[in-house]
Amino acid sequence: LELDSDIRLANVMPFATGKRPRKGQSVGVVSYAHDRSSSPSLQEVCHVLARQRGALILSCEVDFGSSGAPVFVEVNGRPQIVSVVSAKADVRGRPVSLGTNLEKPLSELRAILRTGGGMTARANVQAKTVKATEPRVRSFGGNGGGAKFLRP
Numbered sequence: 001l002e003l004d005s006d007i008r009l010a011n012v013m014p015f016a017t018g019k020r021p022r023k024g025q026s027v028g029v030v031s032y033a034h035d036r037s038s039s040p041s042l043q044e045v046c047h048v049l050a051r052q053r054g055a056l057i058l059s060c061e062v063d064f065g066s067s068g069a070p071v072f073v074e075v076n077g078r079p080q081i082v083s084v085v086s087a088k089a090d091v092r093g094r095p096v097s098l099g100t101n102l103e104k105p106l107s108e109l110r111a112i113l114r115t116g117g118g119m120t121a122r123a124n125v126q127a128k129t130v131k132a133t134e135p136r137v138r139s140f141g142g143n144g145g146g147a148k149f150l151r152p
Helices: 103-114
Strands: 026-031 043-054 055-058 070-077 077-092 094-100 137-138 148-150
Touching: 026 077, 055 077
Parallel strands: none
Antiparallel strands: 026 043, 026 070, 043 055, 055 094, 070 077, 077 094, 137 148
16 A cells, blocks of 8 residues: 555654564564454564564464554564564464564565555546445355455
8 A cells, every 4th residue: 555645643653664583582463353353452472483484473372353463573662563463373282373574575665666666656546535335244254254345
């Protein structure tokens, strides 16, 4: 997502991004899971158990709906985003979460945006007002779980 203009609000500060954490390093996850979509949960201390093929295996316990949640490390008292949650799993009966490696993809994306190769450079974007209607939710998966798609 490329914004047409910067967000200029004094109380909205972007998080810095940091390098991929090493094995054993402490991390934290802030997520909105399926059963608490209106309030975030902060797991302050969990750890990097392993780094494998561009993925992080974390001791953080997450639930369905946590995909995309930021994984933070603290550097000089300031939080930095080092990964995002992509899945939950069990390793030897122990709940873990999987995070992606952000360094290379973010570097490539920033290079594209710096050269004007973002979507706004290729498209004539115009705002359009539409009449609000009751949204429809379509669910896939059994027992109320799985993916949900909202369509206006």
